[in-house]
Amino acid sequence: MSDFLNNSYRSKWMESEGPNCEIVISSRVRLARNIEGISFPHQLSTEEAKDMVEKVGKAIENKSTLLVGQLRSFSLNKESLVDQQILMEKHLVSPNFLKQDIPKAFIVNDDDSVSIMVNEEDHLRIQCLLPGLQLEKALEMANQLDDCLEQTLNYAFNEELGYLTTCPTNVGTGLRASVMLHLPGLVLTGQHNRALATLSQIGLTVRGIYGEGTDAKGNLFQISNQITLGTDEKEIINNLEVVTKKIIEQEEQARKLLVKEGNESIADKVFRALGLLTHARVISSNEAISLLSDVRLGIDIGYITDVDRKTLTELMVLISPGYLQKVADQELTVGDRDIRRAVVIREKLGNTTKE
Numbered sequence: 429m430s431d432f433l434n435n436s437y438r439s440k441w442m443e444s445e446g447p448n449c450e451i452v453i454s455s456r457v458r459l460a461r462n463i464e465g466i467s468f469p470h471q472l473s474t475e476e477a478k479d480m481v482e483k484v485g486k487a488i489e490n491k492s493t494l495l496v497g498q499l500r501s502f503s504l505n506k507e508s509l510v511d512q513q514i515l516m517e518k519h520l521v522s523p524n525f526l527k528q529d530i531p532k533a534f535i536v537n538d539d540d541s542v543s544i545m546v547n548e549e550d551h552l553r554i555q556c557l558l559p560g561l562q563l564e565k566a567l568e569m570a571n572q573l574d575d576c577l578e579q580t581l582n583y584a585f586n587e588e589l590g591y592l593t594t595c596p597t598n599v600g601t602g603l604r605a606s607v608m609l610h611l612p613g614l615v616l617t618g619q620h621n622r623a624l625a626t627l628s629q630i631g632l633t634v635r636g637i638y639g640e641g642t643d644a645k646g647n648l649f650q651i652s653n654q655i656t657l658g659t660d661e662k663e664i665i666n667n668l669e670v671v672t673k674k675i676i677e678q679e680e681q682a683r684k685l686l687v688k689e690g691n692e693s694i695a696d697k698v699f700r701a702l703g704l705l706t707h708a709r710v711i712s713s714n715e716a717i718s719l720l721s722d723v724r725l726g727i728d729i730g731y732i733t734d735v736d737r738k739t740l741t742e743l744m745v746l747i748s749p750g751y752l753q754k755v756a757d758q759e760l761t762v763g764d765r766d767i768r769r770a771v772v773i774r775e776k777l778g779n780t781t782k783e
Contacts, residue, residue, distance in 0.1 A: 446560015513750030606652030613682030698726030
């Protein structure tokens with residue numbers, strides 16, 4: 429996997445070219461699946477976990493999996509902690525997956541749009557991650573891979589309950605769908621709490637930048653479904669998409685209000701952010717993410733025209749602790765990371781900003 433990470437930090441979701449990409453960073457669909465007659469991962473012995481990795485490895489050799497691209501499998505236990513952390517920073521694996529101390533594997537296609545975690549909370553977590561608002565397309569791709577694997581693997585399924593999973597909240601479709609939204613307009617106008625507070629009442633939840641148990645940073649919020657039992661996949665996707673479009677409308681209105689009522693102050697905010705990013709010599713992760721959010725807002729409302737949105741999305745990964753240490757080929761202190769982070773930002777934005 430080291431060569432894979434060295435050759436490309438980019439993933440499909442970073443392209444910033446999908447529908448509603450000014451506000452929706454990415455769309456994700458994840459399917460939880462378990463194998464009939466085999467204990468859930470937290471109850472597996474080392475040998476049983478190894479057998480599961482091998483079983484799934486053989487299943488992806490099915491030629492029909494080429495529908496989603498060439499798949500490659502990596503044993504996470506053989507990779508460095510830094511390499512594993514980078515996968516989380518690229519949103520390809522969960523923080524919980526990295527904590528698992530049993531044999532586990534990560535399977536991914538060429539552009540990272542489709543991947544599988546083997547022996548996370550469930551035996552398989554099949555994921556599709558795409559740029560912009562593309563929930564239906566993500567579901568279609570995840571289902572394609574799921575159908576291919578089911579030709580070889582015998583899933584744990586109950587006619588009344590649906591797919592059986594470790595966590596009861598995933599029983600049923602086993603589907604978790606989410607969108608990553610950039611909502612600076614709602615945050616700056618103080619409307620985000622009201623806009624997001626009612627989501628739990630309609631079966632949705634709001635999480636941070638890396639999913640469950642993480643905080644929102646840089647005005648980025650993940651919204652996902654909570655309920656999978658008693659509903660079908662299309663209904664879950666449709667509900668989330670309807671809600672997302674309403675939030676998009678609210679964010680657009682908030683941005684218009686910002687421009688109308690605080691033209692100079694907002695312009696000052698976004699250009700100050702750009703100035704700091706292009707000249708800072710030391711910068712923390714939290715400050716950098718916050719400033720990148722301000723610059724992104726400046727691009728979206730037309731104030732900044734010589735920086736592209738894709739560059740900012742890529743920087744979200746390039747300035748992360750794991751990737752900084754990967755490039756340095758050594759463990760770095762927090763202070764060293766802050767210095768290197770500033771260098772990376774200056775170099776990256778220096779290629780896209782006018783003198």
